[in-house]
Amino acid sequence: MRGPGTPTGGPGTPTGHPDAAAGRPGPQTGRPGGGAGRPGAPPGPGVSVVVCVYTEDRWEDILAAVSSVRAQSYPALETLLVVDHNPALRDRLTREYKETDDVRVLANTGPRGLSAGRNTGIAAARGEIVAFLDDDAVAERDWLRWFAEAYADPRVMAVGGRTLPVWASGRRPDWFPEEFDWVVGCTYKGLPRGRVRVRNVLGGNASFRRSAFDAAGGFATGIGRDGDRRPLGCEETELCIRLSRARPDAVLLIDDRAVIHHRVPRAREHFAYFRSRAYAEGLSKALVARSVGADKGLESERRYTTRVLPAGVARGLRDALLARPGGAGRAGAIVAGVCAAAGGYAVGSWRARRAGTAFSVPRIDRAEAADA
Template sequence: MSDPATTVVVCAYTERRWDDLVAGLSALRAQTVPPGEIVLVIDHNPELERRATAAFDDVLVVPNAGRRGLSGARNTAIELAKGEVIAFLDDDAEPEPDWLEQLLAGYRDPRVLAVGGAARPVWPGHERSPLLPARGAGTGELDWVVGCTYTGQPTTDTPVRNLMGCNMSFRREAFELAGLFTEDLGRVGRTPLGCEETELCIRLHQASPGSVVLFRPGAVVRHRVTPDRLTWSYLRRRGWGEGVSKALVSRSVGADAALSTERGYLQRVIPAAAVRELSRLLRGRGSGLVGLLALVLVVGSTAVGYARGKLSRERLKAVAPKLVHGPIHVATVDLNRMPAQLPVPARAVGHYRAAQVLVRDGDRTLDVVLLPVRRGVVRLDLLGFGTSAPRPRPDFERPLISVVVPTAHRKAQAVASVRAALAAGYERLEILVVDNLPPGPDGDPELREQVERLGARYLVEPRKGVSIARNTGARASSGEFVAFVDENIRVEPGWFDAVAEEFATDPGVGCVTAMVLPASLETDAEVLFERLKGYSQHVRRQRLDRETVREDPLYPLSLARYGPGSCTTWRRSVFDGLGGYDPLLGAGTPAMAGEDLDLFVRLARAGGTVVYTPHAVARHTHRADWLELREQMRGYGVGLTAMLLLSVLRRPVGVFSILRRIPRGMARLASRTPELPLSDRAARSRLRQLRRDERSGMLSGPLALARAWRRYRFGARSGHR
């Protein structure tokens, strides 16, 4: 039986391991059974990517197309790999000449879906550290801390629960059965989390109970151990990270599967090691005390990390809108071409339980519905929408619309936003990208090239703040109407036509806001944000002027009725008459947010009109990370009170109106928690935390506004205003 064609994947993230990377790739080229292809994935490090592309002509060098971290990098390679077997090697590991041959030999049994090998440490100075105790010159009980084979692992070919990440391989079929690596797990840079390969192997066993994951100790790599991993601090952090990771895995696949190997390790291997080190201590050998303390520290830190992970609910099951748990598939269907059933793609982990479906009738929005997913499909024939006659396209002269896209930290998303605008099917567009975080006075050459290649204009605004960037773009534009589209928003086809129609049919409209739906609802953070702060909760067109809004007893604390400010179009004369966005507010300033609400308040006080149209649909990329979501919620709180204080400073008499409405506004804020099953304590805990973050931000708003004013005034006196 011939060996299957193979792809070897190496993932790298830092130039500090360049020499190790070169040595590892050289060793791959010298294998007794050469790999069919080598894929090097660079994890969000453009400089390293350019250097590797220039240095390795025979290697496919690609950037990580997923989330930052080892799991995302590995998934990127899996999508590109051509081999029947995909092997993974760390960027600081060097394989023995027969490494690949030994791995492939394990696949001669058709039941084997994954094969891994041993990792031998290469110590600094070639001497084992006393922090990692061992019996003689062999493996040590704590060698897993530095990513190497440890005492307790098999010494002969043996089926195991999971493989080691630095030395493993899988049949392509394994990923078809179990899915890809979970991007919520795994190392990100130097953060000592992991267990993504453990979770994948467990899923593989569950998906194919008769399959075998094989450990072959004869397939050896040499894993370099750096001095920074041989410290008490690293042992503590690594143990804690392992415990947290194991807790997350146990939530995903069950505690019995997640901890089956660890129970035997703690019951047999660790007690034997402790007895040995205690015996050394009693014989007067100082290394015994060091080894005993190391065992206690690592095991204790792991236990504490596991307990912390079990209590933490941030990365576990989320509460979706309307009491739906877990990730939600996002889709759009057209009534005129709507099938009876909508197939839902499989996920890397688990399944979708629901789908958020935008129902359109050509260029008109009919509804946004949440439907259950059963057996991989959504029943669309239950929606009850009848067929409709084609609606003639409105006949009016399309005006020139200038599109301003400010960008700072997510410049790749800004380029995607420009592409989406160009693909929206509106001929008279002027697009301006304002770089608000330029690396130098001339901006970012790479971003400039990408933007200008698409036919858009590239502007540089070094003064921090999205409000300043938007105002800069507006001043440089020439359209009668100015659309402000944030970098993390992509408009859909027909967006500009729907917006232009509103201005054409109602000359009194000063601003048009749009329906903004999530681009994805995959992670807990995305689902929670959509439930709490979803930008578009209704599908009816609304015309809002000062009188209709003031009917709300919470005005001006009910400004969400206007629609999302991150995707708006303004009549230029109205925007200029209001003076544009206030530079003291918005992302990039100490106030963090509030600039769009402030502009709506000024428009209402000036007697202006806003129209919200659900027929202009855009997609927003929500924060996928829990910590980022918490910071975003805090920022909303900061921006709200900063905006209200600024409003009072401009018009002091308005303070009495605001004070009367604060109690009712706070009550509405507190009651905004969705109805949840009483047993879902985790969901309630997460929602309460987000609400606390928002309230905490509200307390910081006045001080943040003062800091923003000082920074802006200082910049003005320095000539940088």
């Protein structure tokens, strides 16, 4: 359900270098099997894949997302399509997959929005691992394989992957800085390559051990995306910080071999969206900081704004001096994005002080949610 161009948690910075021992927990041996619980399936943790959907406008995207899950080298135990208060879409998907035994169509049992949809999927999931895929993204064949391999270490509670943009225009706009690819729901420049420990994973391409939700609760409602109407985010950041507090021994990873390709429509390629999304990110960060404290809520963002972004501005200015296309635009966009996010954070902090934290953390009860 997360729309194209929606960040899945905003900037998050790794806590270790990819070559550091701390970034590679536990030995990894052998090629994992998949689909535990299916007759004849090789051993390995069962993975339930949750795809939250909300509009028929993405019908072809939804079918492509499901097809990419079905084509995995490490078979998913099931795919759960959680429909966000859209009976027509729910009925259409039910007809589409009524003859299958690996796809279930569910109705969001909570309030409208991405967080409640994910919580519905978590409650219904049968797998030991719950993975999330955006409804306008397709996963590469080994996506679940790399997730499952990481969970051989029992300390690992969450694993995210790498998300690459698919621009509707066919190419990245010259002015659009890679440091801000989180604006369009993708992995941004500044994260090191390999398998690394991080503060938070990015939710459109992520997985969690089922027990993580038992320990920390589900995704907070009232903070994340609500269709196309409220471009907020950061619910994954808040959850991961909460998880690390509930389980201080928890290891959270990003493995950039677990790749998905995320569609970016033309409407998200314009500077007006870039600026509004950066502003909304500031609003969201204010809510997170109000909930978990500024030290944790902004820990990664400080490095991002003091190291990654200045380097991006310098590259843009250098490219401008060398007459390379878009150099000045990229430098200017970084500065504008920082200013917009800072403005959103200031407004969000003021609102939070007046109204208090505007979201709640639900408990996830393992339940067999009714099929639509």
